[in-house]
Amino acid sequence: MIEKLNDEERAVALAGLPEWGGVAEPDGISRSFSFGNFVEAFGFMTKVALLAEKADHHPEWSNVYGRVEIMLTTHDAGGLSQRDIDLATAINALAA
């Protein structure tokens, strides 16, 4: 069973993910991405989808044309877990 990060673990993890902001309900993290058009945005989403499926950890996300909003939380843990940190780190690498 995956556990929610404690305050210290969370602080350390989020210090390494400055592009991601905290979300209160549900407890998680989110980041917005902007692309020049829909093809680029959906291409990015496709890469994220493959990562997510491989990790068996899926985002809550939305898209409007070139904009993608991703929110990560771990329902099984009742909040932010290492799985979210790992997926956010992998998504950052894709977007870099």
Next chain:
Amino acid sequence: MIEKLNDEERAVALAGLPEWGGVAEPDGISRSFSFGNFVEAFGFMTKVALLAEKADHHPEWSNVYGRVEIMLTTHDAGGLSQRDIDLATAINALAA
């Protein structure tokens, strides 16, 4: 320039799309889709993305695991237009 549907056109169009509900802000239509897992949901989204890009008319949409919510509106027309009806009809055919 594409125009917003008038009341009569809208009534006729929506009568043919009973699965879609009206949205007030922005003026448009929405439908929810449920799939058994993320792979099926994202596979459906990929098909919709290709249709949307071909039509040069893109959805506002979100996904959580097996659930996909699609909202269609035409910003250039300030509301629901024939483009939304055409895309909704094509999406229905995919989902059938």
